[in-house]
Amino acid sequence: MTMTHPALDETHRPDLASWVESATAASGFPIQNLPFASFSAGGDDSFRIGVAIGDHILDLRRCTDLEDHAVLSAPTLNAFMALGPSRWKALRLRLSRGLRAGAAEAARWRECLLPRAGARFRLPADIGDYTDFYTSIHHATKPGSPVLLRAVCSTVMPKPAARRATARPMRP
Secondary structure: OOOOOOOOOHHHOOOOOEOOOOOOHHHOOOOOOOOEEEEEEOOEEEEEEEEEEOOEEEEOOOOOOOOOHHHHOOOOOHHHHOOOHHHHHHHHHHHHHHHEOOOOOHHHHHOOEEEOOOOEEEOOOOOOEEEEEEOOHHHHHOOOOOHHHHHHHHHOOOOOEEEEEEOOOOOO
16 A cells, blocks of 8 residues: 655555454544553552553553663653654554554563553653643733733734743643
């Protein structure tokens, strides 16, 4: 099958099937959708990185054959995200190939699956600060925007603006 969108690769092929029986479109987490999460489960209270597949989570800390195993054993994705897009894409491809029906990894990785039901989740990254960009009058004047900026934007022509801020507590 030929992919027509440049961002799509073989991991998005609609004909892919997984050896994880519950990994169907109805589950929300078929093999084409492999979202990362920071979770704790299985009687282990420590948070670690996993990937949802069907009704399960593939515990990446237990998948010792992955290239970036050390950073994937952390409680957040920060160190992995710092490796950059080429490593993200390589891991997605490796996970997709290892979770496909008939994959050699099935026997090893089956032991790394945990039920998603009952797992606890947290934000997958530690968020320090951020830059908020206001690019339109609608963005700058919507509820929740700083009062001063709303006042300025209502009296002058809107121009793109940025402000650096500290993240407020976020909830997963």
